Amino acid sequence: MNGIRHWWRTARKRRTARRCLRLPAGGRLHVGCGHVHLDGWINIDNRPYPAADYVVDVRDGLPFRGLAFVFAEHFIEHLPYWEAVRFLRDCRTALAPDGVLRLSTPNLAWVVATQFDGGSIGGCFALNKSFRGWGHHFLYTLPALTAILRDAGFARVETRGWGESPHAELRGLERHERDPDLPGVPHVLVVEASGVGGVSDPALAEAAADYLAALGAD
Numbered sequence: 001m002n003g004i005r006h007w008w009r010t011a012r013k014r015r016t017a018r019r020c021l022r023l024p025a026g027g028r029l030h031v032g033c034g035h036v037h038l039d040g041w042i043n044i045d046n047r048p049y050p051a052a053d054y055v056v057d058v059r060d061g062l063p064f065r066g067l068a069f070v071f072a073e074h075f076i077e078h079l080p081y082w083e084a085v086r087f088l089r090d091c092r093t094a095l096a097p098d099g100v101l102r103l104s105t106p107n108l109a110w111v112v113a114t115q116f117d118g119g120s121i122g123g124c125f126a127l128n129k130s131f132r133g134w135g136h137h138f139l140y141t142l143p144a145l146t147a148i149l150r151d152a153g154f155a156r157v158e159t160r161g162w163g164e165s166p167h168a169e170l171r172g173l174e175r176h177e178r179d180p181d182l183p184g185v186p187h188v189l190v191v192e193a194s195g196v197g198g199v200s201d202p203a204l205a206e207a208a209a210d211y212l213a214a215l216g217a218d
């Protein structure tokens with residue numbers, strides 16, 4: 001029975017990939033849509049939600065090419081670090097050279113500033129909840145996320161306000177619940193990455209290697 005189930009899932013995955021690769025260039029991809037269907041977008045999730053146009057597990061790659069935009073809200077923090085890195089590289093491959101990736105994800109700097117008071121029992125649990133609660137795997141600061149995106153092949157990484165963008169197609173997309181920002185420290189990082197030809201940061205490579213070695217995932 002397990003062999004039949006594996007065969008069926010593999011066949012479905014290949015069929016979905018063929019259908020997605022036949023889509024015309026210039027599309028807009030909404031990753032991890034859940035229950036939110038964005039009109040005019042290709043909405044995907046790894047579960048067959050009614051809002052999803054296609055069931056796609058991004059851990060198997062992104063079967064799209066020539067996309068104009070990719071939008072992923074509160075998504076990459078649910079991937080282990082190494083899977084998030086691969087996902088971002090796959091986004092760069094799936095986008096057209098002038099395409100734009102818009103990401104939103106919890107801001108680790110805000111989490112530390114608001115959830116950890118340095119000594120109490122409650123602060124200890126609050127900080128760990130932010131890391132491990134709600135299916136979270138890895139939280140980012142702006143410098144780290146910028147370095148990772150540039151390492152993934154994006155030439156430019158620009159911060160944006162909630163719902164704001166110079167691209168009309170990327171305005172007003174965020175749906176996730178909000179928390180109060182701190183002065184100069186937003187609770188959510190919103191960035192747009194574009195261009196081709198990013199560079200690797202030695203500090204990122206060293207920190208990531210140490211982190212992965214500690215997890216036994218190097």
